[in-house]
Amino acid sequence: MTPNLSKYNNNWYKPGKSKFTILIWYCLNAVFLNTYFLPISSFKIFLLKLFGAKIGRGVVIKPKVNIKYPWNLEIGNFSWIGEEVWIDNLDNIKIGNNCCVSQGAMLLCGNHNYKKTTFDLVTKPITLQDGSWVGAKAIVCPGITLEENSILTVGSVANTNLNSNEIFQGNPAKKIKERRIES
Numbered sequence: 310m311t312p313n314l315s316k317y318n319n320n321w322y323k324p325g326k327s328k329f330t331i332l333i334w335y336c337l338n339a340v341f342l343n344t345y346f347l348p349i350s351s352f353k354i355f356l357l358k359l360f361g362a363k364i365g366r367g368v369v370i371k372p373k374v375n376i377k378y379p380w381n382l383e384i385g386n387f388s389w390i391g392e393e394v395w396i397d398n399l400d401n402i403k404i405g406n407n408c409c410v411s412q413g414a415m416l417l418c419g420n421h422n423y424k425k426t427t428f429d430l431v432t433k434p435i436t437l438q439d440g441s442w443v444g445a446k447a448i449v450c451p452g453i454t455l456e457e458n459s460i461l462t463v464g465s466v467a468n469t470n471l472n473s474n475e476i477f478q479g480n481p482a483k484k485i486k487e488r489r490i491e492s
């Protein structure tokens with residue numbers, strides 16, 4: 310049997326805000342976040358907070374970042390969001406303190422149920438615990454937790470939880486070694 314996308318229906322999904330609010334956010338996101346013309350983090354953080362994001366002190370948001378729904382986003386203190394990061398937060402994303410999401414990384418809270426002909430939308434939250442690092446062009450799949458001080462290396466795909474103080478690489482990401490942090 311093949312998928313029948315004519316029967317796809319995600320009416321059950323409620324993004325949490327009105328269509329008008331979402332439209333205004335999409336426009337502001339395109340003009341002020343998903344651009345190279347505004348490199349200033351403080352204004353981006355102001356806009357994100359205005360739309361319900363919870364953001365701590367010392368957060369850096371680089372140019373060309375795309376955030377789907379700020380009201381589903383929480384970022385702790387002194388975390389960095391790199392250039393061209395795509396935060397597709399159809400569900401909640403919590404980024405802890407001192408985390409790094411490197412350039413071109415993707416945090417994906419949504420997927421589709423490939424077992425059903427209707428290809429139903431499935432959403433799950435993502436958590437990056439304190440000190441975790443998502444490498445450049447890496448992908449974090451729905452429902453995944455990067456535990457404290459874990460690393461997902463460049464171009465890797467996390468489709469299972471990453472243990473604390475360990476480094477993961479590949480697609481799917483597998484543990485390659487321990488992470489030791491020197492003072």
